[in-house]
Amino acid sequence: MGWQPAATLDRLRQRAALLAHVRDFFCGRGVLEVETSLLCSSGITDPSIEPLRVQCGQSITGTRFLQTSPEYAMKRLLAAGSGPIYQVAKAFRDGEAGPRHNPEFTLLEWYRPGFDHHQLMREVADLVLSYLGTQPVEYHAYRALFQQELGVDPLTAELDTLQSVARAELDVGGLSGDRDLWLDLLMSHLIEPRLIGRGLCFVYDYPESQAALARVSEVDGMSVGHRFELYVNGLELANGYWELGDAVEQRRRFVADNQRRCVAGQNEQPLDEHLLAALAAGMPDCAGVALGLDRLLMLGAGCEDIRQTLAFDWSRS
Amino acid sequence: MFASRCWFSKISSFPAVAASGNACNLPKTRALGYHCRHFSEPKVNGNTMANYSTNEFKSGLKVMLDGDPCSILDNEFVKPGKGQAFNRVRLRNLKTGRVWDRTFKSGETLEGADVMDRTMEYLYNDGEFWYFMEPDTFEQYQADAKAVGDAHLWFKEQEKCEVTLYNGTPLSVAPPNFVELEITETDPGLKGDTAQGGSKPATLSTGAVVKVPLFLSEGEVIRVDTRTGEYQGRASKS
Structure with missing residues (x-):
């Protein structure tokens, strides 16, 4: 058996320094560190994220889910009046493994009452730059970025147009799917590589269909989700929202997610009624973001593979 | 025999x-496939080959794609935090030798190829x-x-x-990777030229032509790197 760690001891010291840096950053800004449960009574409905389940044990009635992010629990704290909070937490996503993914990974997630996504993007940049050192920072609306890099309007283009843009540069065989599949393909295969060497690139205001847990409103006559992503040299590092606070709309999205799961032959997920009740009770207007801490360490330490940042990656744990 | x-x-x-x-610049044939x-x-092979999902794709796995046997060289999991997961797979078509990238939706499957x-x-x-x-x-x-x-x-x-x-x-x-072959045809060897650079073409018993140092003569056995077609030295024993 290979008992030895995947990361070097130097790398583990760098990880400890990163954690200390993060805590120092938030302490200086008056953001409270919190801890929430890893094993939750409901999972996540998002069809593109699959939770791991724990089904046996005297304490387990029904199924418990390893969290895919601490988002729902932290929103309950916000609704309870916590004020600004952050958490460094393990998160688990089934089937995600590769040079940039480990099924168990560390998220840094934080919430800022009173912020919108633009204010939060600036705070994310502050944190990342304070750790990585000076880098250029770009902000692009999702729509403008597609127009600039691929010459296609992601909000209005026909499905056929998106497909032909992809097929002109990629072999995708018989790939088929809805608009979001093609947009995700264009983003991950064609746009991401063009962000390499450009420092921090924030992308914001996603198509409404990709709003996830962000609020939606009209910008230039088109409905967009106020969600943002941060890419650092082409590596996706963080995903944030100007948070949806409307319990009715949140329930509608959960149900729609489950319908898409059904169509795709995936398990339906129980809705997180705790979260829905918290939203109904009233969560303050806020923006929140989840940042992959292992990936930030990859960037800081110059690693090409996430396994080099982990004491024990999935195959050794 | x-x-x-x-x-x-x-x-x-x-x-x-x-x-x-053209002994130089020879491609490694194994990579070509014909x-x-x-x-x-x-051989009538009645085996039904297993199906492999994208998360089982790893370097060396042989699969059928578009009717041809292919070898997987690399498999990159590509997934936005929120959004569709893909696998970008580098393959070599074992019939044509072509190497290229094909993107699959994660979870798609391919039939294994009966390649050994x-x-x-x-x-x-x-x-x-x-x-x-x-x-x-x-x-x-x-x-x-x-x-x-x-x-x-x-x-x-x-x-x-x-x-x-x-x-x-x-x-x-x-x-x-290395073979020892006899020189069947080359210009006469130049004595006393052992220390000099300089090379000349030599035809080997198989028909291959390689560049050899000037001092070698017909009938000598030399060692050749088949991946590059380059002369490596005199054979240890002829």
């Missing part, structure tokens, strides 16, 4: 060999086919010019070659 003693004259009567001579035929009865690499002994060439024998079973296989490509320039009787079988027939053949 299956091979006749006059195999060289047989080979040299084969036009593909007579026309050869059409082929079996020596004896074609076997170490076999080269026997002889009959002007049309090259014959190989599996040392354990003595089973013989014939590979045609497409399967063999330029690799025949390095085939030496009784040498071990890597034969890639697809549905039981040779798809490609890779010679050993």
Whole structure:
């Protein structure tokens, strides 16, 4: 058996320094560190994220889910009046493994009452730059970025147009799917590589269909989700929202997610009624973001593979 | 012995060999992959191959794609935090040698390909086919010019070659990385020139032409790197 760690001891010291840096950053800004449960009574409905389940044990009635992010629990704290909070937490996503993914990974997630996504993007940049050192920072609306890099309007283009843009540069065989599949393909295969060497690139205001847990409103006559992503040299590092606070709309999205799961032959997920009740009770207007801490360490330490940042990656744990 | 003693004259009567001579810049044949035929009865392979999901794709796995056997070279999991997961897979088409990237939706499956690499002994060439024998079973296989490509320039009787079988027939053949072959034709050796640089073309017993130092003469046996077609030195023993 290979008992030895995947990361070097130097790398583990760098990880400890990163954690200390993060805590120092938030302490200086008056953001409270919190801890929430890893094993939750409901999972996540998002069809593109699959939770791991724990089904046996005297304490387990029904199924418990390893969290895919601490988002729902932290929103309950916000609704309870916590004020600004952050958490460094393990998160688990089934089937995600590769040079940039480990099924168990560390998220840094934080919430800022009173912020919108633009204010939060600036705070994310502050944190990342304070750790990585000076880098250029770009902000692009999702729509403008597609127009600039691929010459296609992601909000209005026909499905056929998106497909032909992809097929002109990629072999995708018989790939088929809805608009979001093609947009995700264009983003991950064609746009991401063009962000390499450009420092921090924030992308914001996603198509409404990709709003996830962000609020939606009209910008230039088109409905967009106020969600943002941060890419650092082409590596996706963080995903944030100007948070949806409307319990009715949140329930509608959960149900729609489950319908898409059904169509795709995936398990339906129980809705997180705790979260829905918290939203109904009233969560303050806020923006929140989840940042992959292992990936930030990859960037800081110059690693090409996430396994080099982990004491024990999935195959050794 | 299956091979006749006059195999060289047989080979040299084969036009593909007579026309050869580009010993440099030889591609590694195994990477190319070609059409082929079996020596004896074609093996009817009743095996149903397993299906493999994208998360089982790993380097070396052989799969069927668009009707051709392919070898997976690399498999990159590409997934936005929120959004569709893909696998960007680098493949080599074992028939054409083409290497390219194909993107799949994560979770898609491909059928495994009945492709096996076997170490076999080269026997002889009959002007049309090259014959190989599996040392354990003595089973013989014939590979045609497409399967063999330029690799025949390095085939030496009784040498071990890597034969890639697809549905039981040779798809490609890779010679050993190093072979020792006799110089059959070159300009006369220059005595006292051992220390100088300088090289000249030398034709080897297989028809391959390699650049050798000026001091070598016909009848000498040299060692050649088959991956580059480069002279490595005199053979330890001729």
